[in-house]
Amino acid sequence: MLQLQFLGAAQEVTGSCFLLRVGDKTVLVECGLIQGSFEDEARNRNPFAFDAAALDAVVLTHSHLDHSGRLPLLAKAGYSGPIYTQHASADLCRILLKDSGYLNEKEVEWENRKRQRKRKPLLEPLYTLKEAEAVLDQFVPLDYGVEMEILPGVRIRLNDAGHILGSSIVELWASHKGVTRKLVFSGDLGHRGAPILKDPTLIEEADLVLMESTYGDRAHRPWDQTWAELEQVLLNARHDKGIVMIPAFAVGRTQELLYAFNLNYDKWQLDRWSIFLDSPMAIEATEAYARHRNLYDRETRALQKQNGNPFMLPNLHLSRTAEDSMAINRIRSGAIVIAGSGMCTGGRIKHHFKHNIWRQNCHVLIVGFQARGTLGRKLVDGAKEISLWGETVSVAARVHTIGGFSAHADCHGLLDWYGGFEGRPPIALVHGEPDPMNALAQQVRELGATKVFIPESGQTLDLVHMKPL
Incomplete structure (x- = not known):
């Protein structure tokens, strides 16, 4: 079995979450918070669509909460294994997740004071500071450019995405019963020419590219x-x-x-x-x-x-x-x-x-x-x-x-990055809203992409035949 399921950031910008099945092993790439309206954020309290305790590994592209923010919930649900990410990303997660847990507690404390006066049922925090601190012990920091086997049949390599400190493009090789597929997860790609960090690393080979599309329909100011x-x-x-x-x-x-x-x-x-x-x-x-x-x-x-x-x-x-x-x-x-x-x-x-x-x-x-x-x-x-x-x-x-400060690649940056792949491999557009995704899909087709997927939430892709199930 070689399958990839899209459980977050599918036709929406936040909540990144992708489940990879390799034989009897499962790897979660990203575990992000859903952000936006009150109704959207309420979905963070829904149970995971998989058995967290049965996961074998987690890979994280970077520390922003829409990619990392549900990790404490994952641990609460029973996951006790490693969380692989770049060294600086692990450093920033220590700051962001602890702050998130602290704010969860304070917001619920404030809301419960109002509820007590109205005799309404009290709320529990999504997770606490202590729970956020606990998951940090599961982080396994990695360097860029080092290929590593994280499970039998699963290898990864992190590359600089240029988005924020420690942000990564993940190359992942999955092998089962003589079939190997290379997946490349863009994470969030950085804005070319931005100060401090390097431009996103160009990758040449993939069987499937998962690419963000946040600004798939617009260009940034110079x-x-x-x-x-x-x-x-x-x-x-x-x-x-x-x-x-x-x-x-x-x-x-x-x-x-x-x-x-x-x-x-x-x-x-x-x-x-x-x-x-x-x-x-x-x-x-x-x-x-x-x-x-x-x-x-x-x-x-x-x-x-x-x-x-x-x-x-x-x-x-x-x-x-x-x-x-x-x-x-x-x-x-x-x-x-x-x-x-x-x-x-x-x-x-x-x-x-x-x-x-x-x-x-x-x-x-x-x-x-x-x-x-x-x-x-x-x-x-x-x-x-x-x-x-x-x-x-x-x-x-x-x-x-002041325009032009975005940390995300614009449409030209996204197309140039995808254009670095040999043979224009199949691509799944994620982490964007429908209009930018559709605009970008048309442009990658014009570049010669062999297959373009815009997956819906919950959809599964058969990686052997590269088609939706």
Whole structure:
């Protein structure tokens, strides 16, 4: 038996999960959280579609929660085996999964206080901090480029995906009864030319490619235009003598911003600002990025050799405690504040909004994707008022959306990566919404793909005959 079942990220962006059956062995690739609406996220509590205790191995492409976030649930359901991932990915999972468990507990604690007053049944966290910490002992860190047999008949090799620190493209060879099939899981492919990390590794051979399609129907703005726009916003904000508030994702986006500030410190006149990194998780993630210098691209290695830590600045203040964060709100001019959360749905950025977004001389800098229904999306769409903890606050600050910062490959990057395979092997498009998937499917067909699959959730592919069951 050689079969692959698509159990997540099938015609949707989150919840990556793929089950490989090789004879009597089973391997799970990814175990991600489903993210989005309340109804979508409620699906995380559904039982797994397989016996977790019977799994033989788990392989993880990278640490983002839509790929790793259900691992504590997998352990709760009985899985006690190894979780293979790259060294830096394991390092970041230690940060992200623990934070996820802590937030689960706090959110349920807050909700249960309301339920007690209404005499409603109390809720249990999806998983706790302790449960998140427990699964970390199952991680087996690997280096890029090293082929390894993880089970009889199953070998893997990790390659740099260039998406975030430690992100991997997984080559997997599955053999049973004289038949071998090579599968290549793209994970999330990085945006070519992005700072800090190398571009995604090109792979030449595969019997089946599983490729993400998040931006399968659009192209990103060129990097030089992105940097020029960011410079202009900072110069204008300096002239207005207010503060700049930047909601940023703790892993990836924050480090790119700090790198850009380091590289352009004199040109952008950043010595005239006080810069605050106001997120304990982002601080931890930045420290992890600093530890894994061997993964930097050539330009970042050169900057590191010249300036030392590429994420540190002479005027950078690390705000670890709530008291540190509150002290920033006493500043009325000359501060750049990078704070979570990236979509403004929680975290310290909302407190900075409360103190400053109603001020005309302040600026909000949006540098990441803002999902529908989030506070960040409302600001991008031009909201004149927002609600913060039940209070209506006027939006007088100038809101800037800086395109081009995506950590995902765009349609051109995806096609170029797939174009590196010899013979245009069969491809299954995952990790995207239907419209981008369909647009990308048409383009890979034009490149000469022999078979293009857009699997539905739960669908199984026969890898011997390369056809759906």
